[in-house]
Amino acid sequence: xxxxxxxxxxxxxxxxxxxxxxxxxxNAYNVIDFGAKGNGKTDDSQAFLRAWESTCGAEEMGTLIxxxxxxxxxxxxxxxxxxKASSVQIQIQGKLVAPAKKKWRSYYFTWILITNVNGLIVDxxxxxxxxSGSTWWSCKHCRRPSLYITNLNKCDELISIxxxxxxxxxxxxxxxxxxxxxxxxxxxxRIKTFPNGPxxxxxxxxxxxxxxxxxxxxxxxxxxxxPSTWGEVEVSEITFRDFNGTSAYDKAITLNCDPQGxxxxxxxxxxxxxxxxxxxxxxxxxxxxxxxxxxYPNCSCLSS
Ligand SMILES: *[C@@H]1O[C@H](CO)[C@@H](O)[C@H](O)[C@H]1NC(C)=O
Ligand SMILES: *[C@@H]1O[C@H](CO)[C@@H](O)[C@H](O)[C@H]1NC(C)=O
Ligand SMILES: *[C@@H]1O[C@H](CO)[C@@H](O)[C@H](O)[C@H]1NC(C)=O
Ligand SMILES: *[C@@H]1O[C@H](CO)[C@@H](O)[C@H](O)[C@H]1NC(C)=O
Ligand SMILES: *[C@@H]1O[C@H](CO)[C@@H](O)[C@H](O)[C@H]1NC(C)=O
Numbered sequence: 001x002x003x004x005x006x007x008x009x010x011x012x013x014x015x016x017x018x019x020x021x022x023x024x025x026x027n028a029y030n031v032i033d034f035g036a037k038g039n040g041k042t043d044d045s046q047a048f049l050r051a052w053e054s055t056c057g058a059e060e061m062g063t064l065i066x067x068x069x070x071x072x073x074x075x076x077x078x079x080x081x082x083x084k085a086s087s088v089q090i091q092i093q094g095k096l097v098a099p100a101k102k103k104w105r106s107y108y109f110t111w112i113l114i115t116n117v118n119g120l121i122v123d124x125x126x127x128x129x130x131x132s133g134s135t136w137w138s139c140k141h142c143r144r145p146s147l148y149i150t151n152l153n154k155c156d157e158l159i160s161i162x163x164x165x166x167x168x169x170x171x172x173x174x175x176x177x178x179x180x181x182x183x184x185x186x187x188x189x190r191i192k193t194f195p196n197g198p199x200x201x202x203x204x205x206x207x208x209x210x211x212x213x214x215x216x217x218x219x220x221x222x223x224x225x226x227p228s229t230w231g232e233v234e235v236s237e238i239t240f241r242d243f244n245g246t247s248a249y250d251k252a253i254t255l256n257c258d259p260q261g262x263x264x265x266x267x268x269x270x271x272x273x274x275x276x277x278x279x280x281x282x283x284x285x286x287x288x289x290x291x292x293x294x295x296y297p298n299c300s301c302l303s304s
Contacts, residue, residue, distance in 0.1 A: 029055045030065040038070025040097060045075045055090075056083035068093035075099055077147075078113045082196070087119030097130040098145045111145035111174075120152055122159075145174065146203075152180035159189065159275070173202045181210035184248070188217035189240055193233040200234040211245025213275040217252050218243065220265070220288070224258035226281070235262040246275035252297055255285030265290030267299060 029051045032038060036047035053061035062085060066072065074096055081088070098104075098111045114120065149159075159177060182188040189206035189244040211217045218240050223228055235257060255265060265288055273296075274281045285301035292299045 004174045006069075027055075027060055027062040028065050029058075029062055030067060032067060032070070035136070036070075036072060038067075038072050040071035040073055040095075041098075042073060043075050044072045047177070048074060048079075052079045055088060056081060058116050059084055061085045061087045061089060063089040063091055066090070066094050066096065066228065068090045070094040072096050073099065074112065075105070076111055076113075078115065080115055081117035081151075083117055085119075087121065088117055089121040091116075091123045092128075095128050095130060104145070109145050110148050113148045113150070115148070116151045117265065118152065120149070122149075132215060135275050143196050146176055147174065148176045148178065149180075150176065150178040155175070159187075173200070173204070175204045176275055177204075177209075179208040181212060181245075181257070182214040183212040184214070186215045187219060188214040190216065190219040190221070191235060191238060191241075192219070192221045193223065193235060198224070200236070201238065202234070202303045203237045205239040205241070207239070207241045209240075209243045209245075211243060211247065211272060213246055213248045215248050216254060217245070217247050217272050218267070218270070220262060220285075221254060221255045222258045222262070230258045230260045234260075235265075237264045238262070239266040239268070240270060241270060243270045245272060247272050247281050250274065250279060250281050251284055252281035253283035253285070255288040255299065255301060257285070257287040259287055261287045261289055263289045265302065266268075267292040267295045267302070269293070270295040272296065 015044075031044065031047055031051045034047045034051040034054070036044040036051070038044065055064040056079075062083070072094060079090075096112070113124075130261055177189070188211055189209060191201050193201060193206065206218075209217075220235060220238065222233065222235060252274075253267070253270075255262070267290070271294075272281055281297050283295075283297045283299035283301065285299065288302055290302055291302060291304065292302050
């Protein structure tokens with residue numbers, strides 16, 4: 001199955017960052033230049049590591065370019081920080097594929113781990129991640145390879161995971177975003193789907209998240225104007241756990257699903273208050289099924 005994260009580059013606030021972003025290609029490190037073959041057969045992990053070393057070691061924001069029209073087979077890969085610059089970009093235009101199950105040698109089930117990278121910007125709007133999931137399907141109880149993004153000081157430009165279903169059939173699966181903070185961002189942990197599926201967002205976890213005046217701290221949004229597209233992008237097994245902080249708007253949690261519903265949505269240990277002292281925040285949603293425990297604001301829209 002295919003997995004795709006699209007981490008929309010949301011530059012909601014005009015800031016000096018924008019210049020850096022638009023000028024990022026001056027510090028571009030293309031994996032092909034570091035020996036990646038991109039034929040879908042050769043393991044390109046070592047080339048990716050070399051390209052990452054340069055990207056991460058760049059004095060000014062470096063961009064790791066994963067070009068389109070290539071398919072990169074990657075064995076478990078760790079992209080480690082801290083990096084020299086205060087921000088690093090990864091542009092996924094091509095296709096990343098995980099080894100098939102019978103070729104999976106690691107004891108661990110982390111396929112790609114991005115750790116300790118400050119100010120990470122992942123722009124995957126043109127690329128895709130293929131967990132080679134179909135080869136894991138037959139084993140119902142097996143853990144499947146996951147993509148972990150963890151220990152980020154800030155993930156201000158990262159993450160909404162989504163815009164799934166726009167154009168192509170797109171899927172996002174087995175993604176963990178852990179230990180980061182959203183400061184004055186338009187969105188926090190967001191899953192957004194468009195109805196041109198089929199596709200799905202499944203088994204996605206956001207954990208240990210700190211919010212500082214975040215615009216929309218927790219969002220699931222399925223666009224479903226057209227009934228013929230209901231249920232085309234399935235959203236299930238989404239977990240939001242251990243969130244603390246403040247929301248810039250009164251609506252702190254949005255769980256908006258199409259009439260087919262989103263399932264197994266878990267909220268746990270959520271404590272979001274208003275950034276405007278004393279104001280109440282609330283949760284709103286529809287067609288959403290799952291559980292909320294120790295969650296403030298309460299989500300009475302969530303049904304089992
Ligand atoms: C990008 O870099 C060039 C050359 O260094 C500079 O002239 C230009 O002003 C920069 N663009 C932005 C938007 O900062
Ligand atoms: C979270 O990230 C911070 C900064 O990157 C790090 O110092 C801290 O140890 C991390 N916490 C956990 C539980 O991983
Ligand atoms: C959130 O607050 C709780 C209670 O104070 C604390 O146990 C937890 O570690 C905090 N989590 C984060 C991510 O800051
Ligand atoms: C929801 O979780 C239950 C229990 O883990 C599982 O049996 C069921 O298949 C899940 N449904 C979806 C749609 O993920
Ligand atoms: C839950 O929130 C709703 C609306 O935000 C509110 O009307 C209701 O009283 C709350 N329920 C509890 C038990 O706090």
